[in-house]
Amino acid sequence: MEFTIKQCVAWSGDLTTAQDWQAYSQGDKKLSDSNELPSLKQIPAMQRRRLSPFAKLALHCALTAADECLTTVPSVFASRHGDLVKTSKLISDVAAQEMLSPTQFGLSVHNAVGGLFSIYTGNKAPLTAVSAGEDTFFTALLDALAKLKANNYSQILLVYTETLVPQMYQQYIAQDEVSIACALLLEPANLEEKSEQDADVFSLQMQQNNSQQTIENSQMQVLDFLKFYYNNSKAVSIKSKRHLWQLNKSANAS
């Protein structure tokens, strides 16, 4: 299906603005190890104190991308590993027979950040949390587009977040992972009145990958997407172990 991207907000280390990501897509800037986090000054200190780096990345991108429709927009929150730093600390506490922290426990579930978003904005629209291995980013995009179409929504928010997994799990990680969040405000391309006439129209296709590829791609799909979004190419195809994803981009003719 065809769609437009009204807002794209991404944050990874010191790549924080559209200009940074443009430079990244052209090879002028690189991903860094910087742990710089958004300050989220708009959230009261008493609420902000419970936000992990994972939650800060996600909320900053979500709140910025959906600024015009915070209280009404439906959303899809996606992450491959979730806030694993929190989860693994809890598991360690279980193993050590320590009492669990109720706060950490409550905020460790996969839809916790979506919940925080909903509480802070007062948004009661439908919200899902997606995790789908290396295909998480494109699966979440597919989920968002399916909901957009099936429910005739005028907009939907996609929020993808990943932070580095704790040391004890690093040996299982095949991709070159970075801490990153990316939020997209998506709209159907066939809205009758187009406010931005020069907005690119995108389409996404998914097929099974039957080539029996056994190794994960080294690059995260969210970075494939951001490179494609900010550069001049018209199409990109990404193979994963299970799927073949194709994204197309065309200038809006109308």
Next chain:
Amino acid sequence: MSNLSEEVKQLIIDTLDLEDIEPADIDYEDALFVDGLGLDSIDALELGVAIKKAFDVKIDNNSDDSKKHFYSVKTLCEFIEQSAAK
């Protein structure tokens, strides 16, 4: 003011990530929850676990007594002292 109250205040700050608050900012007799310091129900659970760990006291989660014990730093200190004396 007793050492215990300073200890309890520091425990509240550390446990609940109250970054910008000093022990001196927490009033001995003022309400900790809602109107006073502004803590919420999640903080109550978290603080309960921390007090259990630090002072080895038993807390009945849903009793009215617990609400009284957790009203202020003063009531918490009294509760901890009572429990220790038993």
